[in-house]
Amino acid sequence: MTDRQGLNSTEKAVLETVNTNRGISRKKIAELLRLSPGMITNVSKNLIQEKYMFEGDRISGGIGRKEILLYSNADKFxxxxxxxxxxxxxxxxxxxxxxxxxxxxxxxxxxxxxxxxxxxxxxxxxxxxxxxxxxxxxxxxxxxxxxxxxxxxxxxxxxxxxxxxxxxxxxxxxxxxxxxxxxxxxxxxxxMALLEKKLGGAKHITDFIAAEVGHGIAAGIYINDSILRGVNNTAGLLGHITADPNGRRCRCGNYGCLENIVTYPILQREYKKRSGRDGAIAEALQQNDETALDVCTGAGQAFGIALSNVVNLFNPSTIFIGGAMFKDLPILFEETKRTILLRGNRFSTSSLTLEHTTFLEKxxxxxxxxxxxxxxxxxxx
Ligand SMILES: [Zn+2]
Missing domain, CATH: 3.30.420.40 (ATPase, nucleotide binding domain)
Structure with missing residues (x-):
């Protein structure tokens, strides 16, 4: 797979930088990695020779100089x-x-x-x-x-x-x-948080959270530019924090977990139960159906309260949230955001942004x- 003994740490750093910044000049790599331009020239020469990357377009680099952009080789791996x-x-x-x-x-x-x-x-x-x-x-x-x-x-x-x-x-x-x-x-x-960090909206962010809600809830937390794992590798169990102490038993063994209150199937089920209708909650919401609005508002509040606690604990600059329901039920996203800002400490939330994950269902x-x-x-x- 590799053509020689293995890449050294500088070569790996340059390779990763080119992988995550598609089309990047040597000068920019030197800046990002805080290495000398001469070093980057040498390293990139080797990496090009060994077909890890190639030179692409020559673009204007300011003051009339042209810079060549480097791209990773799609076929290498x-x-x-x-x-x-x-x-x-x-x-x-x-x-x-x-x-x-x-x-x-x-x-x-x-x-x-x-x-x-x-x-x-x-x-x-x-x-x-x-x-x-x-x-x-x-x-x-x-x-x-x-x-x-x-x-x-x-x-x-x-x-x-x-x-x-x-x-x-x-x-x-x-x-x-x-x-x-x-x-x-x-x-x-x-x-998902790693992806957001390498290729998504968190490239230049050191403290953020990525949370995905589907049939369950998954979350990744970056603090000081590294992923949080905890002593048993369980950090980020957002779906299984208690959101309703009187709630029903969760499959994890606990009662009233967030995951049993805020997932797409549960919102759908709740809408059906309260309205007595079989239709999709997303369609009902488009017609401003009261029950659908109520269900989404309640879920947004529960999710927002949970996230406001996370915000107070970790003080992230951005929360990326993913899952089809946030696109299908826009009010859920808005209510989540409103609740985080309402419930989170005002100093913690003063520069906080809430965004959709970069790659959505992928x-x-x-x-x-x-x-x-x-x-x-x-x-x-
Ligand atoms: Zn649980």
Missing amino acids: RFLGLDIGGYRIRFAIADNTLKILHEDQFLVAELREAEDKVDALIQKIESFVQKAGIPMASIDAIGIGITGITDLAQKTILNIPNAPGWDRLDIVNRFGQRFHMPVFLDEGGRT QGVLGALCLAQTSFIHQHL
Whole structure:
């Protein structure tokens, strides 16, 4: 895979900078990495020779000088990303610029009967890759994000609260044995935050939170430019903080978890129960249906209160929130924002912004691909 003994740390830093800033001049790289222009010239020469990157357009660099932009070589590596949620599993194969070449998805419920979940996943991956017409041997690394808990070594899925039977799965070793390539695992909220940091809206931000709400809630927290893990690797369990002490029992074992109050299916169910109608809450909302408005306002308040607590604790500059429901139910986004500003400490929220995640419904699978690429560069080049 590599053409010599391995890249040194400066080469890796330059490579990552080119990967995350598509089309960047040597001068800008030197500025970002605080290295001398001469050093960048040497390093980039090697990296170009070894086809990690190439020179693109010559652009005007100010005061009449022309600068050449560097781009990463899309064909140098290929990655497989796997986003395992509590409801849906998404696959994607991407090139070295993380452009998705092939993708597919299926419901977790399809594997309900499978006694060996890892084996069932391996079969799904093999048929996906075969259908894509890509030789398995041409893939360089696999990244896996899960809406659940992984062990400290990030080798084992310990638990996926919304998917019974997905406990203690030795997924990294077994995938590695089967596919003969590096395999990386992390919690999905963290892979999504990593993606936001590398390629999204958080490139120049050191303190932020990425939270995704689908059938469950995943969150990743960056503090001082590094991801927060905690002593048991469980930091960011936003979905399982108590939002209603009298609420119903959650699959995690606790009662009244946020995840049982604010997810798309729960909002839909709540709308149906209160209105007695079967239609979609998003359509009802478009017609200014009172019940739909009420359900969204209540959910936005619950989510906003939870996030305001997070804001008071961690003082992020930005919260990125993702999930189809924030696009389908705009009032939910607005109410969440209003509640955070209302409930959060005014000094904590004075420069806070709330944004949609950069890659929307692709955030999860691209996050897994980003984990594969980033870890591969640091551990295998
Ligand atoms: Zn819970």
